[in-house]
């Protein structure tokens with residue numbers, strides 16, 4: 001075997017690399033050894049299936065799954081099982097009165113890395129309340145209940161029914177609350193259109209980067225649809241984040 005081209009290329013490679021021209025050196029080497037003498041492993045392209053299939057995180061679209069009205073003892077654990085199985089992080093907008101009733105489930109949500117957020121204490125329509133009452137009667141007792149269980153005090157809130165006056169929006173923002181609604185309603189709360197295939201279709205039709213997806217800890221349909229929803233979004237390389245990380 002004639003080593004002369006190799007030695008020549010090696011010298012050139014060193015010179016070009018030293019002068020900051022490593023790309024040019026590579027191109028030259030590739031050109032020079034475009035023959036059968038060069039070991040195959042040096043020139044063979046990496047097969048597509050051996051390349052990482054997921055794009056770097058910074059290039060992937062984000063999406064936030066959110067689950068309202070929990071925790072409970074029946075649906076919430078099934079949702080948590082699916083999220084754990086699929087390694088998906090989500091946000092749970094919990095009700096204060098249910099946090100008091102199901103502290104273990106609240107703790108489990110927290111322990112498994114999901115974000116706990118405030119969805120009021122009693123699911124009152126906040127449009128009917130004074131700003132002071134919204135905070136004192138609904139928000140603070142809920143975040144205090146979460147804090148008592150987990151040590152974490154949520155300041156992100158979602159008004160029940162998404163219903164909140166403009167002046168309340170402003171008042172809450174001024175008092176350190178971050179109001180988060182949603183951009184994609186699955187309608188899993190509506191028994192006339194919450195068949196699992198309908199929930200999946202809503203996601204297929206309306207998913208978008210930075211979507212906040214509204215779901216609930218209420219019905220079996222959500223549990224039945226969730227694995228396919230996650231699978232579909234993973235096929236599109238969505239990164240699942242909490243609403244705090246959008």
Ligand SMILES: [Zn+2]
Pocket residue numbers: 068069119123160161
């Ligand atoms: Zn709700």
